[in-house]
Amino acid sequence: MKPLSIKDIAKKANVSITTVSFILNGKAEKMRISQDMIAKVEAIIKEVGFRPNQVARSLRTGNTNTIGLIVEDISNPFFAAIARLIEDKAYKHGYKIIYSSTENNLEKAKGLIKMFKSRQVDGYIIAPMVGMEEDIRDLLSDRTPVVVFDRHLPGLDVSSVLVDNVEGTYMATDSLISKGMKNIAFVTVDIDVEQIKDRYKGYEKALKVNKLKIDPKLCKLISFNNTAEETTTELTRFFSDNPQIDAVLFATNYLAVRGLFSFREMNKQLNATFKVIAYDDHDIFKLHSPTISAVDQPIEEIAENVISLILKELSMAHSFEEKELNNIVLSSRLIER
The missing domain is CATH 1.10.260.40 (lambda repressor-like DNA-binding domains)
Structure with missing residues (x-):
């Protein structure tokens, strides 16, 4: 038939x-x-x-109605939530999303761009890492629509959707100081991306404004390649070696989750004399007793702006008009629990 x-x-x-x-x-x-x-x-x-017939349609129009989404780790609740929203919003406009994770591995990131090129995706949404600049420039020089989000690489003329990370950690640190905390630790990850650096800057700024000493011993750097158990062990050692710590600001939600495992192992209680704030909310923080405060990024707004920008660029992909760059910076909010 x-x-x-x-x-x-x-x-x-x-x-x-x-x-x-x-x-x-x-x-x-x-x-x-x-x-x-x-x-x-x-x-x-x-x-x-x-x-x-998708193949016939692609040959006829030159479009595949697909968008490649490249993030650091699709299993991370932040990226997973954004990917889901982007997928829903793209589908309503006739586009499908293909997504994958770089795992902070540059060779894998470059390979993903090549793979998406071979699949002839119409555009790219990328949470970039250092070293991807040339690959993204090549896409842009071919007039391929590209939008970056979550982090930006200096020197790239590309539309972006970012969150003010300095503001987020400044609010969190200032809140802890206002509650009388004086030895506030900052636990972060060793990846070379602007948003992680900016989160430290916000922490540092709040300490300076409130005339508190910046103690290098209270800043803990965790390897991105650690297993969950290795991170828990490192954190337990860090908190044991620094009993003066009365508050902790975790630069990512997954570090905060490992911190909670560490506190349980140490039988360390979260109370009026020891407080925790995580950057990026997580369901665990709402369920934990006591509940955990968090810097909440506007996930819905991020996804909405990313889709709006990529659709705008896709509509102009075959136009000879000068492309207008859009750089959107959103604010986060502090959820105090």
């Missing part, structure tokens, strides 16, 4: 082939096709089990 075509769907719905094409490509609302008509055509598509 010959497979159904767009022409068959159009005939069954009593509409033009163009109308069906717009609905299939996620352009119905843009072309002002009524919701009733969209629902009618979609119901017929579902009823007959129609599957558009």
Whole structure:
């Protein structure tokens, strides 16, 4: 039996082939096709089990209606939440998301860009790492739509969606100081990215403003390549060696989670004389007793802005107009629990 075509769907719905094409490509609302008509055509598509020939469409339009999403670690709750929102929002506009993790490995990151190129994705959303500059410049020179988020690489003329990390850790540190904490530790990770450096800057700034000494012994650097157990062991040793610590600001949520394991091993209580704040919220922080305060990044806003920018760039991909760069910086909020 010959497979159904767009022409068959159009005939069954009593509409033009163009109308069906717009609905299939996620352009119905843009072309002002009524919701009733969209629902009618979609119901017929579902009823007959129609599957558009993606290869034929790609050859005809030069588009695959896919976007490559490259992040540091898709299992990290922050990136997982953003990926899910981006996927939902992209789907509503007729795009699918293919995503993968760099695991902070430059060779893997470069390989992912090559892989996405071979799959002919229409655009890229990247949480970049140092060393990817040339690969991203190559994409931009080919007029391939690219939006970076979460972190930015200096010297790259690319649209970005960032969060003010300095402001976030400044708020957190200042809050701890206002509660009488004087020996505040900062636990961070050894990856060379701007947002991690900025989180330290916010911590440092708050100490200086409040005229507290910056003690290098209270700043703990954890290897990104550590196993969870290795991180817990290192933190237990760090807190045992520095009993004067009365508060801790963790630069990432996964470090804070390992910190909670460490405190349990040490039988160390979180109370009025020992406080913790994590950068990036996590469900565990709401369930833990006592609950854990967190610097909360605006995940919904990040995803919304990322999709808006990449769709704008995709719409101009074949235009000779000068591309307008958009650099959006969002604010985080401190959730005090």
